Amino acid sequence: MRVKSLSVSNFRNYEKETVSFCEDTNVIYGNNAQGKTNLLEAVYLFSHGKSHRTKSDSELIRFGADFARLSIEFADKDRDYRAVMQLLPGGRKSVKINNVPITKLSMLMRYLNVVMFSPEDLEIVKGAPQLRRRFLDEAISQLYPIYLKRLISYHKNLAQKNSLLKKLRITGKTDDAMLSVWNEQIAEDGSRIMEFRRDFIDALTEFAKQIHYNISGENLKLVYTPSIECDIISKEVFLNKLEAGKLREIENGSSLYGIQRDELRFFINDKEVKTYASQGQQRTVVLSIKMAQMENINSVRGEYPVLLLDDIMSELDISRRSYLTEKIRGKQVILTCTDADTAERTGSTKVFYVNDGRVREEQ
Ligand SMILES: Nc1ncnc2c1ncn2[C@@H]1O[C@H](COP(=O)(O)OP(=O)(O)OP(=O)(O)O)[C@@H](O)[C@H]1O
Ligand SMILES: [Mg+2]
Known part of the structure; x- marks a missing residue:
């Protein structure tokens, strides 16, 4: 390219x-x-x-x-x-x-x-979880347009669900038929998004581990920690979690579970980068994942x-x-x-x- x-x-x-x-x-x-x-x-x-x-x-x-x-x-x-x-x-x-x-x-x-790498990207490892989700979302969308479609649809439904949850909390009601309708759609998109994230992180890890080792001699690990914890990702598992958590979500007046709460964690020699790594080590992690992203695009697209x-x-x-x-x-x-x-x-x-x-x- x-x-x-x-x-x-x-x-x-x-x-x-x-x-x-x-x-x-x-x-x-x-x-x-x-x-x-x-x-x-x-x-x-x-x-x-x-x-x-x-x-x-x-x-x-x-x-x-x-x-x-x-x-x-x-x-x-x-x-x-x-x-x-x-x-x-x-x-x-x-x-x-x-x-x-x-x-x-x-x-x-x-x-x-394109892959952009700027000093602010240090925030991918240091900053709030939301920045890591944004990194994932942008990187995956660039390779798989269907991911972006799912993401947009997910957030649209989530916003609808959240306003319903807020209303239920205020009125003191404990359920509403529409809640399950939103949950159904959220689980449909959400489980697919989780699969994409898991697969992308796996692919990125393969490249990043090697690159990071070559630069620093240290072992880098990326761990996907989804909000919906499960051994096998499926719509059913996602939906079950949402349905089981209905009352808590109504009490809270907004959603508690789903891909908007996923986390991506980085470890160097099994120590969490966010907490323990030096500034230079954190920068090296970002360098490794950006180079890995470049390699991954090449492996999917056949060009850099x-x-x-x-x-x-x-x-x-x-x-x-x-x-x-x-x-x-x-x-x-x-x-x-x-x-x-x-x-x-x-x-x-x-x-x-x-x-x-x-x-x-x-x-
Ligand atoms: N909408 C705008 N209209 C006019 N000027 C703007 C606008 N938005 C930003 N600028 C100006 O553009 C200038 C250059 O910005 P840019 O971020 O490209 O600088 P840079 O050369 O990368 O500098 P640095 O080395 O500090 O990173 C800034 O002084 C900024 O005020
Ligand atoms: Mg600049």
Whole structure:
């Protein structure tokens, strides 16, 4: 997979700019707050349909402008694509790929695969469980659009169920026929989502374990801890748990069980990373899982994703940096840094200098 060029107008601090990328390493450097991350964000938008750092699309429109327009040319192993995106105030957005309107996020995600790695990703191991679920959801959706469909359907039904639970608690009723209707649908989607998560974590673990060992000599383990504990995942098990917990959920006035409470845990040499690992060890775990994600995409799709590395080289020590440099060889990488010297260059590396929303390619 590779991105050939990106054009942005009225996007973030860019008025109008076009960048042509090479198929190897692309180094984007410049001082703080000049627009480096904004370029990665633009590429990411086309793969995930949303920004990696904000939920609000209107933030992306340049201050004072009416709308933003982005276009990207990319290719997978079979064909070339040209995608265009318009962002309008109020969060309205339209996307076309090869002139065909894309109406669903799950349709967009199957085209361009990227793996983004930025310093904030440390939160995947350090932060709240919700961030790990988001990591899983984004990573799995990118490979299996049906997962995203299930997820959207699940959350829609969950919201309905929660408002019913709230109502029941207030009125003091102990049941409602609709509760079982929601539970049925939640169990249907939820059990499939659990299977996807389990399989993805298994696949990721295989790669991550090896990568992590090669970098650090330590044993990394990923453990999926679903809210619905079971030996064999099934709709029946899921539904039984929900039905058995009805009264407690009504008392609580909102759902207590389900994939919205799943957890993913990391262990190094059997010690929980979140609690015991040093900052450097935690960063290495993130590096390992991001590299594993890249390998997993290759094993499923038969080609590597585009790697977007936001200012991470400077945070890695020399041995980790050279491991990463070795690992990304032969793949397309777009990386940002403040000091161009931190990035290793090969013959085909392209270097871009970014200053105040202007990009200049260095010869
Ligand atoms: N909607 C917007 N309109 C205009 N400017 C914006 C908008 N959103 C963000 N910016 C500005 O874009 C600038 C560049 O942001 P960006 O995150 O790309 O910086 P960066 O080069 O990655 O810096 P750093 O090295 O600090 O990470 C920021 O100064 C920010 O204020
Ligand atoms: Mg930045």
